Amino acid sequence: MLEIGDDEIQIMNRLIHAEKVQYLVEEISIPQPVLIDIIRQLFHYRFIKAVDSKNAQRLTINVDEILQTTFQLTAKGFQEVENYTSTKD
Numbered sequence: 001m002l003e004i005g006d007d008e009i010q011i012m013n014r015l016i017h018a019e020k021v022q023y024l025v026e027e028i029s030i031p032q033p034v035l036i037d038i039i040r041q042l043f044h045y046r047f048i049k050a051v052d053s054k055n056a057q058r059l060t061i062n063v064d065e066i067l068q069t070t071f072q073l074t075a076k077g078f079q080e081v082e083n084y085t086s087t088k089d
Contacts, residue, residue, distance in 0.1 A: 002045045004080055011038055012081050018051050018072040025067065036066055047077035 002008075007030055014024055021039055025032050042048045043061065048071045050058040061069050073081070 002041055002047075004047075004084060007034070008038055008042060008047075009081060009084050011035065011042065012047060012073055012077050015048055015071050015073040015077070018055060018070045020068060020070050022067045039066065039071065042077065043071065046074055047080060048072060049074050 010028060010030070011024060014027060021036065024039075025035055028035060030038070039048070040063070043050065050061045051070050051072050052058055053070075055072075058069075
């Protein structure tokens with residue numbers, strides 16, 4: 001099971017709408033290798049999904065091209081963000 005912390009929440013908050021990983025690297029002050037590892041874990045545990053240019057879900061990702069891959073928050077991810085936010089208040 002993946003433990004959701006502040007870094008994961010920060011990334012998931014940016015993925016409410018589909019975004020490329022490259023934009024996340026530019027926007028968030030997390031080192032690129034760490035951010036990519038978090039993205040891979042969130043994808044593995046289905047907190048986020050990979051989508052193509054037509055917003056159709058992709059079942060697999062090419063790790064070599066992860067910076068150009070677009071991800072979006074899933075319902076499971078959205079629920080986790082809401083739960084995390086409500087416990088912080």
